[in-house]
Amino acid sequence: MPKISEQQKEAVRVEILNAAREVFIEKGFEAASMKEIVGRSGKSFGGVYMYYSNKEGVFLDLLRRQYVGMSQDVALPNPKSGWDTFRLFLQDQERRVKEAGNGLSPSMYEYFIVGRRDSIRRKWNEERRQAVFYSILGLIHDGVKKGEFNPSIPVDTIIHFLISFLEGIFLESIITGPEGIGIGNQFVLLEDMSRSILMPLNKEESK
Amino acid sequence: MPKISEQQKEAVRVEILNAAREVFIEKGFEAASMKEIVGRSGKSFGGVYMYYSNKEGVFLDLLRRQYVGMSQDVALPNPKSGWDTFRLFLQDQERRVKEAGNGLSPSMYEYFIVGRRDSIRRKWNEERRQAVFYSILGLIHDGVKKGEFNPSIPVDTIIHFLISFLEGIFLESIITGPEGIGIGNQFVLLEDMSRSILMPLNKEESK
Amino acid sequence: MPKISEQQKEAVRVEILNAAREVFIEKGFEAASMKEIVGRSGKSFGGVYMYYSNKEGVFLDLLRRQYVGMSQDVALPNPKSGWDTFRLFLQDQERRVKEAGNGLSPSMYEYFIVGRRDSIRRKWNEERRQAVFYSILGLIHDGVKKGEFNPSIPVDTIIHFLISFLEGIFLESIITGPEGIGIGNQFVLLEDMSRSILMPLNKEESK
Amino acid sequence: MPKISEQQKEAVRVEILNAAREVFIEKGFEAASMKEIVGRSGKSFGGVYMYYSNKEGVFLDLLRRQYVGMSQDVALPNPKSGWDTFRLFLQDQERRVKEAGNGLSPSMYEYFIVGRRDSIRRKWNEERRQAVFYSILGLIHDGVKKGEFNPSIPVDTIIHFLISFLEGIFLESIITGPEGIGIGNQFVLLEDMSRSILMPLNKEESK
DNA sequence: CATGAATGAGGATTCATTCAT
DNA sequence: CATGAATGAATCCTCATTCAT
Numbered sequence: 001m002p003k004i005s006e007q008q009k010e011a012v013r014v015e016i017l018n019a020a021r022e023v024f025i026e027k028g029f030e031a032a033s034m035k036e037i038v039g040r041s042g043k044s045f046g047g048v049y050m051y052y053s054n055k056e057g058v059f060l061d062l063l064r065r066q067y068v069g070m071s072q073d074v075a076l077p078n079p080k081s082g083w084d085t086f087r088l089f090l091q092d093q094e095r096r097v098k099e100a101g102n103g104l105s106p107s108m109y110e111y112f113i114v115g116r117r118d119s120i121r122r123k124w125n126e127e128r129r130q131a132v133f134y135s136i137l138g139l140i141h142d143g144v145k146k147g148e149f150n151p152s153i154p155v156d157t158i159i160h161f162l163i164s165f166l167e168g169i170f171l172e173s174i175i176t177g178p179e180g181i182g183i184g185n186q187f188v189l190l191e192d193m194s195r196s197i198l199m200p201l202n203k204e205e206s207k
Numbered sequence: 208m209p210k211i212s213e214q215q216k217e218a219v220r221v222e223i224l225n226a227a228r229e230v231f232i233e234k235g236f237e238a239a240s241m242k243e244i245v246g247r248s249g250k251s252f253g254g255v256y257m258y259y260s261n262k263e264g265v266f267l268d269l270l271r272r273q274y275v276g277m278s279q280d281v282a283l284p285n286p287k288s289g290w291d292t293f294r295l296f297l298q299d300q301e302r303r304v305k306e307a308g309n310g311l312s313p314s315m316y317e318y319f320i321v322g323r324r325d326s327i328r329r330k331w332n333e334e335r336r337q338a339v340f341y342s343i344l345g346l347i348h349d350g351v352k353k354g355e356f357n358p359s360i361p362v363d364t365i366i367h368f369l370i371s372f373l374e375g376i377f378l379e380s381i382i383t384g385p386e387g388i389g390i391g392n393q394f395v396l397l398e399d400m401s402r403s404i405l406m407p408l409n410k411e412e413s414k
Numbered sequence: 415m416p417k418i419s420e421q422q423k424e425a426v427r428v429e430i431l432n433a434a435r436e437v438f439i440e441k442g443f444e445a446a447s448m449k450e451i452v453g454r455s456g457k458s459f460g461g462v463y464m465y466y467s468n469k470e471g472v473f474l475d476l477l478r479r480q481y482v483g484m485s486q487d488v489a490l491p492n493p494k495s496g497w498d499t500f501r502l503f504l505q506d507q508e509r510r511v512k513e514a515g516n517g518l519s520p521s522m523y524e525y526f527i528v529g530r531r532d533s534i535r536r537k538w539n540e541e542r543r544q545a546v547f548y549s550i551l552g553l554i555h556d557g558v559k560k561g562e563f564n565p566s567i568p569v570d571t572i573i574h575f576l577i578s579f580l581e582g583i584f585l586e587s588i589i590t591g592p593e594g595i596g597i598g599n600q601f602v603l604l605e606d607m608s609r610s611i612l613m614p615l616n617k618e619e620s621k
Numbered sequence: 622m623p624k625i626s627e628q629q630k631e632a633v634r635v636e637i638l639n640a641a642r643e644v645f646i647e648k649g650f651e652a653a654s655m656k657e658i659v660g661r662s663g664k665s666f667g668g669v670y671m672y673y674s675n676k677e678g679v680f681l682d683l684l685r686r687q688y689v690g691m692s693q694d695v696a697l698p699n700p701k702s703g704w705d706t707f708r709l710f711l712q713d714q715e716r717r718v719k720e721a722g723n724g725l726s727p728s729m730y731e732y733f734i735v736g737r738r739d740s741i742r743r744k745w746n747e748e749r750r751q752a753v754f755y756s757i758l759g760l761i762h763d764g765v766k767k768g769e770f771n772p773s774i775p776v777d778t779i780i781h782f783l784i785s786f787l788e789g790i791f792l793e794s795i796i797t798g799p800e801g802i803g804i805g806n807q808f809v810l811l812e813d814m815s816r817s818i819l820m821p822l823n824k825e826e827s828k
Numbered sequence: 829c830a831t832g833a834a835t836g837a838g839g840a841t842t843c844a845t846t847c848a849t
Numbered sequence: 850c851a852t853g854a855a856t857g858a859a860t861c862c863t864c865a866t867t868c869a870t
Contacts, residue, residue, distance in 0.1 A: 168375025582789025
């Protein structure tokens with residue numbers, strides 16, 4: 001018979017994670033200290049280590065929850081047109097890009113860059129990448145099924161390109177700042193390109 | 208009257224930087240230790256600290272020289288057509304992307320991400336970004352001057368977009384690895400897009 | 415009126431001790447963790463601490479039971495000749511020596527060595543030593559009573575010597591391993607010596 | 622050009638080792654803390670770690686120096702009779718046994734017992750054992766060469782037996798204390814036995 | 829100019845024991 | 850009686866930088 005319920009455990013985890021998120025956001029992964037996470041969480045060292053076996057464990061739970069959240073957003077059934085859904089996705093990304101510097105993304109990039117040769121970190125990154133890949137794939141399939149999209153080039157390439165661009169503009173927003181890189185204009189251009197790639201028929205129709 | 212000439216000083220700096228590059232590439236910025244840099248350079252602590260006031264100084268000199276090198280490549284006068292030059296630029300980038308994980312880029316991203324709120328690091332990043340920005344701007348101006356390019360959208364936006372994409376694919380190559388992200392295909396798509404944006408008249412001419 | 419009978423209590427103790435023995439054998443006394451003992455016993459921290467007030471308590475109960483077991487073996491009435499009984503004792507020791515590294519002995523030696531200045535541990539060691547001393551004393555007295563033994567030197571000295579040798583060969587078996595120290599030959603030599611000390615008359619008789 | 626001479630380095634090492642010896646003797650290997658060694662040595666953490674890479678390194682240097690010292694004692698050329706030399710060896714051991722509890726031996730036994738499954742520690746123990754083995758072997762060979770000794774049983778077995786006994790009486794002296802185990806009498810008995818094994822001719826002569 | 833020994837605060841993590849439930 | 854979550858001091862070790870020589 002557990003002494004505290006799963007709900008209570010979850011509540012404790014959330015307390016720890018909230019403290020940890022603050023610290024990781026302020027300091028990054030490496031420079032974040034367990035002492036500070038422990039202090040801000042109002043717990044003791046032993047208390048935190050009961051829930052997570054090390055700093056990396058705390059960080060990965062934070063990442064995992066973030067991506068679960070994101071996937072659920074996308075996974076919602078949607079009655080809109082394929083293109084409208086795709087545009088909503090882009091708008092959502094634009095919004096996220098603008099506040100990229102204030103969230104967990106910087107720590108995450110640091111974590112994956114520094115740990116690029118560590119097999120465990122690579123696996124986590126792979127999962128994250130797959131999640132994004134399949135999210136976009138779903139959007140495109142949706143548009144294709146609805147007869148709206150007729151991609152003129154392999155879908156794989158389109159998605160890889162989109163991911164590269166999105167990762168890049170995230171990174172730019174983080175290190176250069178959201179101002180001065182014309183985020184809005186970049187997304188307008190991205191939308192135009194996406195339209196002409198996914199719906200090349202429009203052009204033919206306009207002939 | 209200095210006891211050793213500027214040339215000798217430069218030679219020492221190069222020795223230090225060569226050692227430092229190795230260490231930064233292997234360990235990243237934060238995890239690189241001055242002890243190892245000192246050891247590999249064959250110098251003493253005091254010796255290294257005579258030329259650079261701290262680890263950051265070593266790293267920044269390394270970055271600076273790398274970007275000076277890159278800018279000079281691009282700044283060479285060139286007799287080719289504007290589009291050919293632009294394509295060469297893209298090909299050069301593609302090549303760099305493929306070996307991004309083995310160079311200084313990972314350390315650099317780590318450095319700028321972690322230090323995104325540090326004004327000194329921001330300034331350095333700004334310079335690096337400007338260098339790339341003006342390189343591309345030069346390429347486009349060249350094409351425009353030669354009557355080949357007729358950008359359909361503001362040049363600023365084009366460049367910001369290119370930079371985002373390039374930063375993104377660099378990052379992907381670093382953390383996910385150069386295989387499995389279809390670098391070649393992404394660059395083909397990028398070339399197509401660049402052509403249709405920079406030389407939209409071609410389409411009309413082809414009508 | 416106790417809620418659980420003494421038998422039930424004993425059963426719980428045995429469960430705890432079985433788990434504890436495993437852990438102490440694997441890790442030694444200091445490195446053994448209560449967490450692991452608790453885990454393997456299938457009990458809770460509170461449960462274990464109800465029966466033993468600390469790690470030392472668990473360990474000492476384990477030792478105590480082991481020596482009670484040993485003493486009982488020896489204390490059995492025996493109809494054999496004094497010398498045969500003595501030889502059986504040596505053979506039993508030889509067998510134990512060969513598997514010394516896999517039992518509780520290493521932890522025990524660790525415990526008594528590290529705690530050599532602790533009066534409580536000294537007292538326990540004294541008891542253990544007395545138990546062995548009187549076991550051997552019994553064997554010799556038996557032989558003397560039966561008219562077989564006629565020790566040429568003080569019995570005390572004989573026993574101290576025997577104990578030293580046995581402790582030493584145990585220790586050697588533990589730290590150097592049972593192979594390569596010629597355990598069998600050592601015991602043959604010990605037997606020869608014992609015979610010539612305990613039964614010096616034989617020689618004279620053989621004249 | 623080293624900043625400090627090898628002699629100065631050695632002096633620092635000796636300072637550290639003196640402090641470490643005290644701490645190891647008082648607390649044992651595991652319980653000794655680097656903090657205390659650092660404190661007593663009058664050095665800083667970094668200072669100590671410049672000379673030894675970890676606690677084990679300090680301890681092993683201490684052991685090594687002790688055994689080098691012992692071997693040198695024995696290695697001295699000696700003009701005495703073989704038996705006199707052997708007796709001196711036994712007397713030397715007796716003296717050491719009496720003060721075993723106050724030296725490094727307890728920590729050493731702890732270290733080798735706890736680490737009996739660690740290949741590095743085993744190797745060190747093997748070396749220590751070999752050193753003792755060959756010391757005794759030298760003594761016996763000396764006596765044989767001088768025509769005094771004529772061992773009635775294999776020399777290997779004699780030495781293994783001697784080592785077992787010596788290890789055992791050391792251990793007894795440590796955990797039970799030098800009083801009450803009749804060290805003097807044990808050594809008298811050992812000497813008698815050794816004589817009758819190494820010089821069995823005496824008996825025949827006495828016939 | 830050059831050396832490299834020395835500093836010491838700070839890092840993550842462990843674990844026997846307690847006590848509110 | 851029994852639970853097991855929580856405590857927090859203590860562990861070893863690292864490393865950028867300084868400064869006496």
